[in-house]
Amino acid sequence: RTIAYDPADRSSSMHTRAARVLESNWTGASTVPSRGLYPHQWSWDSAFIAIGLRHLSPLRAQTELETLLTAQWGDGRVPHIVFNPSVPLDAYFPSPDFWRSSTAGRAAGAPRTVQTSGIVQPPVHALAAWLVHRADPGLSRGRGFLARIYPRLAAWHRYLLHRRDLGGGGLASVVHPWEQGMDNSPCWDAPLARVLPAPARSFRRADLDHGAPEDRPTDLDYGRYVRLATDYRDAGYADGKGAFAVEDPAFNALLIASEHALARIACELGATGTARHARAERLTTALLDRLWDPERGMFFCRDVRGGGLIPERGVSGLIPLLLPTLPREITAALVRTARGPHFSLDDTTRLVPSYDLLGEAFDPQRYWRGPAWFNTAWLLERGLRTHGERDLADGLRSSVLELAESSGFAEYVDPYTGAACGTTDFSWTAALALDLLH
Numbered sequence: 535r536t537i538a539y540d541p542a543d544r545s546s547s548m549h550t551r552a553a554r555v556l557e558s559n560w561t562g563a564s565t566v567p568s569r570g571l572y573p574h575q576w577s578w579d580s581a582f583i584a585i586g587l588r589h590l591s592p593l594r595a596q597t598e599l600e601t602l603l604t605a606q607w608g609d610g611r612v613p614h615i616v617f618n619p620s621v622p623l624d625a626y627f628p629s630p631d632f633w634r635s636s637t638a639g640r641a642a643g644a645p646r647t648v649q650t651s652g653i654v655q656p657p658v659h660a661l662a663a664w665l666v667h668r669a670d671p672g673l674s675r676g677r678g679f680l681a682r683i684y685p686r687l688a689a690w691h692r693y694l695l696h697r698r699d700l701g702g703g704g705l706a707s708v709v710h711p712w713e714q715g716m717d718n719s720p721c722w723d724a725p726l727a728r729v730l731p732a733p734a735r736s737f738r739r740a741d742l743d744h745g746a747p748e749d750r751p752t753d754l755d756y757g758r759y760v761r762l763a764t765d766y767r768d769a770g771y772a773d774g775k776g777a778f779a780v781e782d783p784a785f786n787a788l789l790i791a792s793e794h795a796l797a798r799i800a801c802e803l804g805a806t807g808t809a810r811h812a813r814a815e816r817l818t819t820a821l822l823d824r825l826w827d828p829e830r831g832m833f834f835c836r837d838v839r840g841g842g843l844i845p846e847r848g849v850s851g852l853i854p855l856l857l858p859t860l861p862r863e864i865t866a867a868l869v870r871t872a873r874g875p876h877f878s879l880d881d882t883t884r885l886v887p888s889y890d891l892l893g894e895a896f897d898p899q900r901y902w903r904g905p906a907w908f909n910t911a912w913l914l915e916r917g918l919r920t921h922g923e924r925d926l927a928d929g930l931r932s933s934v935l936e937l938a939e940s941s942g943f944a945e946y947v948d949p950y951t952g953a954a955c956g957t958t959d960f961s962w963t964a965a966l967a968l969d970l971l972h
């Protein structure tokens with residue numbers, strides 16, 4: 535925790551190794567999260583990757599986001615996976631022949647020329663686009679980067695705000711655990727329990743070719759993921775009917791942060807950002823009204839189909855700390871909770887866990903049920919810094935840098951030991967570590 539990294543030292547092995555990971559995962563127009571486990575383009579991965587790439591090549595960072603947005607659907611959704619046609623179908627499940635985007639998604643305006651999934655991931659993109667622009671405004675203006683992507687980002691937010699307000703309270707819902715990005719978080723256990731799993735023999739999990747079974751979701755989880763995705767596809771990817779609908783604090787906080795970023799982008803393009811900032815504030819009020827729990831001092835997920843807050847403490851409930859305009863008493867409570875026994879920010883863990891250390895479902899190795907992830911740490915670091923918690927932010931930054939390097943840029947780590955889990959040479963780990971080096 536006390537290791538000092540010198541950002542001016544570009545020859546540092548850390549910088550070079552992170553750059554090498556991003557170089558070897560670059561496909562020419564975008565970056566795969568990992569060569570073996572995730573051989574296509576993922577939506578929120580690309581946003582985090584662009585945030586790091588901007589320090590190596592602002593052009594590549596712009597291209598990363600442009601490539602993703604080229605696969606946007608007519609209704610505004612940005613798909614969670616854009617498939618690489620040169621990768622064999624059996625390299626990743628579910629593959630394009632499962633999603634059938636260009637046929638099943640026709641009514642929702644799926645692109646014809648590229649195959650995608652039909653669900654989404656957290657909207658980190660406008661925030662990433664703004665940070666990428668700021669890294670080299672001259673290049674960005676010269677290429678018309680923001681002018682070209684602004685309408686796409688605006689349509690993306692419109693989709694989330696209008697088609698995904700399934701709870702009717704002004705927040706966006708996710709309709710599949712893969713959409714929120716923390717796939718097997720215990721927060722989903724209750725809403726998922728209502729979903730009849732697809733039989734295990736009806737699909738083949740390619741992830742187990744690359745990852746240890748104890749680090750990955752279970753077959754039962756997969757059965758439910760498959761059922762939800764199949765039903766969504768078979769309904770033509772129309773929103774509002776599915777069995778699973780959850781309002782998640784991190785997903786909505788990222789939407790708010792991105793809406794503020796979109797306001798800044800609008801100003802840069804000569805328009806006014808006032809309406810967007812106001813919308814972000816309305817969303818912030820809805821987030822507080824619907825997901826904040828004053829007793830437990832953090833945000834919780836709301837099960838829209840089941841009616842109430844889901845009483846599991848996931849790291850997603852701390853991520854709204856990212857928002858600069860949260861009331862002081864809320865940020866103070868979030869910091870207290872992060873430092874307390876459930877997350878142990880600067881105490882017994884080496885990196886903040888994805889789930890409650892005291893929770894019944896806590897498992898230090900199984901994916902989003904306990905392990906520490908680098909993107910959530912990056913978001914919390916930003917939140918702590920934004921709210922003047924400099925020492926805590928510095929400590930978290932050092933932990934990220936130290937563990938990213940010692941774990942070989944692992945996908946996630948055991949929060950107590952820092953041991954690598956999942957795959958290594960994982961792109962967003964390298965990208966976000968690089969960002970914190972600068």
Ligand code: 9WN
Pocket residue numbers: 567572576578579614712715716717741
């Ligand atoms: C399903 C790519 C993605 C991340 C998610 C992470 C994992 C996929 C999977 O990998 O999800 O989308 O196959 O498990 O949970 O956050 O975007 O890195």
